[in-house]
Amino acid sequence: MGQGKQICAKWNHIQDAYEMDNTSGKFRILHKLTDYHVVPSKLASKKMKVSYAAQVLSHSMASMIHLLTQKGITVNNKKMEESATGTAEILSFFDTLFDSVNGTSLYGEGGKKLKCIVSQTSGHIQFWRDARRSLCNMYFMKDGTTEKCTPPSLINWRTTLAGLEHLLSCLKVVKFPKKQWTTEEICTLIDAFGEQKFVGPKGFQRCLYWSSIPNLEGYDTHLPKSDDFPGRPTAGVVAATSSSKEDLNTPLKDT
Structure with a gap:
């Protein structure tokens, strides 16, 4: 050591x-x-x-x-x-x-x-x-x-x-937005996640998370299928995920 x-x-x-x-x-x-x-x-x-x-x-x-x-x-x-x-x-x-x-x-x-x-x-x-x-x-x-x-x-x-x-x-390659979100903008984005309303703090937290991610540049913009979000998002509302599922599942090599 x-x-x-x-x-x-x-x-x-x-x-x-x-x-x-x-x-x-x-x-x-x-x-x-x-x-x-x-x-x-x-x-x-x-x-x-x-x-x-x-x-x-x-x-x-x-x-x-x-x-x-x-x-x-x-x-x-x-x-x-x-x-x-x-x-x-x-x-x-x-x-x-x-x-x-x-x-x-x-x-x-x-x-x-x-x-x-x-x-x-x-x-x-x-x-x-x-x-x-x-x-x-x-x-x-x-x-x-x-x-x-x-x-x-x-x-x-x-x-x-x-x-x-x-x-x-x-x-290092992700550009974070400099603007501060207003309450109205956050609620608008959350409402855009379909007709079903998510009740309770956990539901609000999930929606806020997926609404905010699109503002991180440098990622593919497609909505992953998830039981947490049964409602379909309206046009223009996207969520960022890794461009490949293999990227997430492949273990890092210990060098």
């Missing part, structure tokens, strides 16, 4: 850091974590949640393990193994990976450079390419065995990153 070096991460390092942090009372660093985040026997009894993964594979946990390892801190006769630095690096990698696909601000904040919108200079693309290579080389091993396994999550992350890069390349 990184410069071709092999790194090993162990779950018991995470559990040790959690237990050592628990002795700090109200001054805990990992205050969001509970036994259901970390203790294996209790993990199995709870439904899997993305929020749990994000809270464990976090910058706080990586920093805690790194600090305990580098400073050789002993808590209740427990000391972090030197090899735990590898665990800290892996946790930091996944924390950055989560940030890179969850940015909502214009610029990264709090030292998280990739927790922002994607741009030509944001560094997302290069990080995603490096991350895909690292994910390709990752595998899991059970304690006391030499059997390697690659869980679906690692494969799916590679697919997601490849898809995001592909989406960005497509968006």
